Amino acid sequence: xxxxxxxxxxxxxxxxxxxxxxxxxxxxxxxxxxxxxxxxxxxxxxxxxxxxxxxxxxxxxxxxxxxxxxxxxxxxxxxxxxxxxxxxxxxxxxxxxxxxxxxxxxxxxxxxxxxxxxxxxxxxxxxxxxxxxxxxxxxxxxxxxxxxxxxxxxxxxxxxxxxxxxxxxxxxxxxxxxxxxxxxxxxxxxxxxxxxxxxxxxxxxxxxxxxxxxxxxxxxxxxxxxxxxxxxxxxxxxxxxxxxxxxxxxxxxxxxx
Numbered sequence: 001x002x003x004x005x006x007x008x009x010x011x012x013x014x015x016x017x018x019x020x021x022x023x024x025x026x027x028x029x030x031x032x033x034x035x036x037x038x039x040x041x042x043x044x045x046x047x048x049x050x051x052x053x054x055x056x057x058x059x060x061x062x063x064x065x066x067x068x069x070x071x072x073x074x075x076x077x078x079x080x081x082x083x084x085x086x087x088x089x090x091x092x093x094x095x096x097x098x099x100x101x102x103x104x105x106x107x108x109x110x111x112x113x114x115x116x117x118x119x120x121x122x123x124x125x126x127x128x129x130x131x132x133x134x135x136x137x138x139x140x141x142x143x144x145x146x147x148x149x150x151x152x153x154x155x156x157x158x159x160x161x162x163x164x165x166x167x168x169x170x171x172x173x174x175x176x177x178x179x180x181x182x183x184x185x186x187x188x189x190x191x192x193x194x195x196x197x198x199x200x201x202x203x204x205x206x207x208x209x210x211x212x213x214x215x216x217x218x219x220x221x222x223x224x225x226x227x228x229x230x231x232x233x234x235x236x237x238x239x240x241x242x243x244x245x246x247x248x249x250x251x252x253x254x255x256x257x
Contacts, residue, residue: 101222101246103214107173111204112139113166128154128163135170144174165195169205176208181215188212203234210243223247 009026012018018026114136115129125133135150151167158164172187191205210225226247229240 101214101219101243101250103211104208106177107208109140111173112136112170113201115163128158128161131157132163132166135167139170139174144178147171148174162195162198162201165191165198165201165205168194169201169208172205172208172212176212176215179215181212184212185209185216199232199234203229203232203236206232207236207240210240219247219251223251 006029009018009022009029013023013026114133115125131150131154135147135154138144138147138150148171151171154167155164168187168190172184172191175181175184175187188205188209192202192209195201195205206225206228210222210229213219213222213225223244226240226244229236230244
């Protein structure tokens with residue numbers, strides 16, 4: 001049941017205009033969407049105010065009191081109507097505010113990848129490892145153009161492997177932090193395609209890919225990426241779960257509207 005239709009049904013329910021079958025259907029829907037119960041309470045309370053004032057007005061009118069009571073009664077009804085409108089707007093505003101999706105503003109430099117044995121003095125680095133570490137140092141020092149050039153040369157010279165995946169990931173982080181989100185999306189997708197051995201790297205790529213999609217407001221694609229992270233049950237499990245709930249809620253509202 002769409003949001004506007006549900007609100008109409010609630011209004012009809014309070015006014016006693018629904019059949020028993022329609023009431024049953026409405027409550028089944030409310031069990032799925034308990035957040036609408038607060039809106040139902042608002043409608044019910046306003047209806048009680050209107051009925052109470054109507055009884056007072058009827059008693060006064062029957063005793064032929066001055067006509068200002070009729071005017072007073074109209075004012076009460078207008079005020080009650082305003083309360084209903086305020087209740088609807090407030091409820092919908094709150095409901096939509098809760099679905100605000102916030103992506104990571106910047107990715108920490110600690111997420112840049114280098115060769116695992118980088119700090120080992122005894123380890124002899126290959127040429128590909130040296131290139132990755134050179135780009136890594138350039139990335140840490142904020143030399144983004146130099147780092148991107150180093151990573152591109154590395155990728156052009158070597159086809160596949162974990163080091164290539166790390167180079168793509170580092171490029172994605174640089175582009176993300178430079179607000180070049182579409183380039184970051186391409187980089188993170190390249191990580192996913194190029195790595196089959198390291199789930200930590202792939203999980204990072206999916207996580208940052210989801211955030212990049214949020215930055216460009218492609219929420220359906222973000223949902224897919226974040227769901228991948230959640231299913232991997234890794235280091236981003238909790239954060240992906242919280243973000244996935246918000247994405248699910250936002251997309252549910254968007255499709256129904």
